[in-house]
Amino acid sequence: MSERIDVGGGDEDPEAAELRSGLVTLVLSLVEIVDEALEREAVRRMESGELDPEEIERLGTHLATLNEEITELERRENVEDSVAELRGQLDGVVDDALTGLDEDPAAKTLEDDHTHD
Amino acid sequence: MTDAERDATDDADATDPAGASEDDAQYLYCLVSTDEDAVLDVDGVEDESVSVLATDGVGAVTSPAPETVESDSELAVKRLLVAHQRVVDAAMDAYGAPLPVRATTAIDGDADAVRAWLGARADVVRAELDSLAGHREYHVTVSWDDDAATAAAHDADDDLDDLRAAVDAASPGESYLRERQYESAVADAVAEVEGALAADARERVAGVARSVVDRESADGVSFADGSADAVVRLAALTAVDDEAALGDALDDIADRNGVTVKFTGPWAPYSFAPDLGDGGDGE
Numbered sequence: 001m002s003e004r005i006d007v008g009g010g011d012e013d014p015e016a017a018e019l020r021s022g023l024v025t026l027v028l029s030l031v032e033i034v035d036e037a038l039e040r041e042a043v044r045r046m047e048s049g050e051l052d053p054e055e056i057e058r059l060g061t062h063l064a065t066l067n068e069e070i071t072e073l074e075r076r077e078n079v080e081d082s083v084a085e086l087r088g089q090l091d092g093v094v095d096d097a098l099t100g101l102d103e104d105p106a107a108k109t110l111e112d113d114h115t116h117d
Numbered sequence: 118m119t120d121a122e123r124d125a126t127d128d129a130d131a132t133d134p135a136g137a138s139e140d141d142a143q144y145l146y147c148l149v150s151t152d153e154d155a156v157l158d159v160d161g162v163e164d165e166s167v168s169v170l171a172t173d174g175v176g177a178v179t180s181p182a183p184e185t186v187e188s189d190s191e192l193a194v195k196r197l198l199v200a201h202q203r204v205v206d207a208a209m210d211a212y213g214a215p216l217p218v219r220a221t222t223a224i225d226g227d228a229d230a231v232r233a234w235l236g237a238r239a240d241v242v243r244a245e246l247d248s249l250a251g252h253r254e255y256h257v258t259v260s261w262d263d264d265a266a267t268a269a270a271h272d273a274d275d276d277l278d279d280l281r282a283a284v285d286a287a288s289p290g291e292s293y294l295r296e297r298q299y300e301s302a303v304a305d306a307v308a309e310v311e312g313a314l315a316a317d318a319r320e321r322v323a324g325v326a327r328s329v330v331d332r333e334s335a336d337g338v339s340f341a342d343g344s345a346d347a348v349v350r351l352a353a354l355t356a357v358d359d360e361a362a363l364g365d366a367l368d369d370i371a372d373r374n375g376v377t378v379k380f381t382g383p384w385a386p387y388s389f390a391p392d393l394g395d396g397g398d399g400e
Contacts (some may be wrong), residue, residue, distance in 0.1 A: 043298045053291070060290030067293075 025082040142223040144182035146204040149212035151176040159207035173239035182223040214249040253383030260346040265375020270306035315349035326353035352388035
């Protein structure tokens, strides 16, 4: 988790730093999504009785550690806000896709209209 | 959209009705009931003067259209929308409920072209205006503070207390999974009580209003209604005389712990106007 991603240019190159930060944000956002999926699956197995107490404890401990490492990595890379922002944007994309399926064109707000260019 | 009608943000060539020059176009704000041409005392888009062009008992509220709108400039678009809304409000004050037209709509040509466009759908426009007479649109936003909604969810579902207790009683590893289990259950329960609150609000508003629709989360009319805790956002077409009754209908909801009801209006009936771009048949 602590491997440095080298995209060249060094810290003094603003473009490379920005690229690196964007890449780290993207990777950590995806890691967060996978982590949450793992947690949901773990809870599902716990609720369904598939896991014995020892397995529950071990799995919970591992996921808690993973979550802490992700949080620490985001803090160290100073991308907490940008990860949260990207996650929000991804949620927005999904929401738009869902609402777009049954949207009534006549019910559009005025702000929608400026997209027609 | 007909040949003579276009979006002001389009770069497409305009048709040239009534001998107008190629660049002529009239920005269209809304349609009103009137028999006479007039000038409205309000600044239109790009501070242009606003005219009411009448034909067959209905009038189009227009001003000379800007050549283009910088649709990728948020400031330019908001400035246009504010001007659009300002003119629609002025028309509503002068003529009663207007039929708002989608922002950035323009008719190619001069005043005669506008009259020709309006005359072609005057019967439909008149019928819609008669139907909306004496009514206004009101916006109702019901918000619920997160903590209060969570408390209500606990009241409604005893299992949540048990799940919370299981988190506190478990060893560290299990506690982590129990915490996630509890959070997921709380989220579902909160969604359920919020859905019930939204349905209640919708039903109460519908009891007073002629028509109710849910609004999009982004408010293109007021620019100031983006509460993150909003449970439901409604637009209600209501008789002007029933305005007080609409507010009273939501008193019981507003009294609930952590619930805020925001009520704005009167607005022109933006959410209830037909789309006239296809010839005014409301489809």
